[in-house]
Amino acid sequence: MVQGGGAALHMAHLVTGGQPESSPAGPADDLPRHDDFDVVTRAIELLSLLAACLLLAWQLPRLAQHGALTAWWTLPLALLAVLAADFISGLVHWFADTWFDESVPVLGPRFLRPFRVHHVNPETFLTRDFVDTNGDVAMLTIPFLLLVFGLPLETAWGQAAGLFLVALSAAALPTNQVHQWAHMARPPRWVAWLQYWGLILSGNAHRRHHEPPHVANYCIATGWCNPVLSAVDFFPRLERLVTRLTGLQPRQDDQQYLERFASAEEERA
Ligand SMILES: [Zn+2]
Ligand SMILES: [Zn+2]
Numbered sequence: 001m002v003q004g005g006g007a008a009l010h011m012a013h014l015v016t017g018g019q020p021e022s023s024p025a026g027p028a029d030d031l032p033r034h035d036d037f038d039v040v041t042r043a044i045e046l047l048s049l050l051a052a053c054l055l056l057a058w059q060l061p062r063l064a065q066h067g068a069l070t071a072w073w074t075l076p077l078a079l080l081a082v083l084a085a086d087f088i089s090g091l092v093h094w095f096a097d098t099w100f101d102e103s104v105p106v107l108g109p110r111f112l113r114p115f116r117v118h119h120v121n122p123e124t125f126l127t128r129d130f131v132d133t134n135g136d137v138a139m140l141t142i143p144f145l146l147l148v149f150g151l152p153l154e155t156a157w158g159q160a161a162g163l164f165l166v167a168l169s170a171a172a173l174p175t176n177q178v179h180q181w182a183h184m185a186r187p188p189r190w191v192a193w194l195q196y197w198g199l200i201l202s203g204n205a206h207r208r209h210h211e212p213p214h215v216a217n218y219c220i221a222t223g224w225c226n227p228v229l230s231a232v233d234f235f236p237r238l239e240r241l242v243t244r245l246t247g248l249q250p251r252q253d254d255q256q257y258l259e260r261f262a263s264a265e266e267e268r269a
Contacts, residue, residue, distance in 0.1 A: 031121035031261055034114060034128055045135020052138040052173055055145035059166045062148070068159035077160060081167035083224060088168075089175045090219035090226070094235050097214060099242070101253035116254060119214055120261045125183055137176050141169040171221060174200075179220040182206040198223075212258060213251065 037045075063069050096115040102108040118125055144165045151165075152158035178200045181187045187195065187203075195202040201223035209217040217226040218235060229235065239250045 031124075032117045032257075033121060033124045034117060035109070037132070042131060042135075044139070045131050048135050048139035048142065049131060052141050052145065052169070055142065056166065056170055056173070059145060059148050059162070062153060063159070063162055063166060066153040066159050066162075068153070068163045071159070073160065074163060077163055078167040081164045082171040082222060084164075085168050085171035085175070086219045086221040086223065086225045087229075088172065089221040090229065090235075093218040093220055094238075097218070097254060098239065098250045099248060112253075116257045119210070119254060120257050122183055122210060125180055128180070130177075133176050133180050134174070138173060141173055144169045175221045178222075179206070182220070214254065215251075 060069070068074065093115070096112055097119070100108070100112060102113040102116065104112065148162045148165050151162045153162055181191045181195070182201045182203045183206070184191075184203070186192075191200070194200045199222065201220050205217055205223045205226065206220065209220075215235065216230060217223065219225045219229070242248060243250065
C-alpha cells in the first residue's frame with residue numbers, strides 16, 4: 001500500500017527536515033532520475049526562454065502605450081491573473097500526477113514521467129539547470145503572449161484582455177523555478193524573503209504535497225490557491241467527476257511507482 005509502513009518510511013527519508021534536501025550518495029542512487037535531454041530539446045528550451053522574455057519585453061510597452069498599465073483596474077486585474085496562473089499550475093500538476101502513464105506517446109516520457117520521478121526522488125530536481133528547469137513553461141506561455149498581438153488595444157476590453165494575458169504569462173513563467181526553490185534547503189536570501197512573505201510558494205507549503213499520496217497543494221506558482229482549493233475539496237471532486245465520466249482511476253501509475261521503489265528500499269534494508 002502507498003500509505004503502508006515501507007512507503008511512509010521511504011517518503012520520510014526523501015522529504016527530510018521540513019524541506020527535501022540533497023544527499024551526495026546512498027539509497028537515492030538507485031532511484032529513477034531526471035532524464036538528460038538531447039541537444040535539440042535543450043536548444044528548443046533555450047529558444048523558448050528567449051522568445052518568452054522577448055515577447056514580454058515587447059508587449060509591456062505596447063500595453064503602456066495604450067494606458068493598460070496605469071488604469072484603475074490594472075492592479076486588481078493583474079492580481080487576478082497571478083491567481084489564475086497559480087490555479088493553472090495546480091491544474092496542470094494535478095493532471096500530470098493523476099492520469100495516464102509514461103507509455104503514452106510523446107506526452108508520457110516528456111511530460112508525465114518527470115512528475116512520477118519527482119515524487120519518488122525529489123532530490124534529482126535540484127540537479128536540473130536553469131534552462132532545463134524553465135524551458136518547458138516558457139514554451140507554454142508563448143501562445144498567450146502571441147495572442148496579445150491579435151487584440152484591439154485601442155478598446156477597453158482589448159487592453160484588459162492584453163493586460164490579463166501578459167500578467168498571466170509573467171506570473172506563470174517562473175513557476176518551475178519557484179518549485180525548485182521550494183525544494184532547496186537554503187534558497188538565495190531574496191528568494192527566502194519572498195517565500196517568507198508568501199509572495200511565492202514556500203518549502204513548507206510545498207512539503208505537504210510530498211506527503212503520500214501526494215494529493216494536497218498542487219499549486220506551485222504562488223501557492224495562494226492551495227488553501228481555498230483544499231477547503232472546497234476541489235481536486236478530489238474533480239477526480240470523482242473524471243472517473244464517473246471516463247472510468248479512469250486516479251494515480252494508478254503514480255502508486256505503482258511508489259510501491260515499486262518502496263519495496264526496493266525494503267529489500268535493501
Ligand atoms: Zn506532484
Ligand atoms: Zn516538488
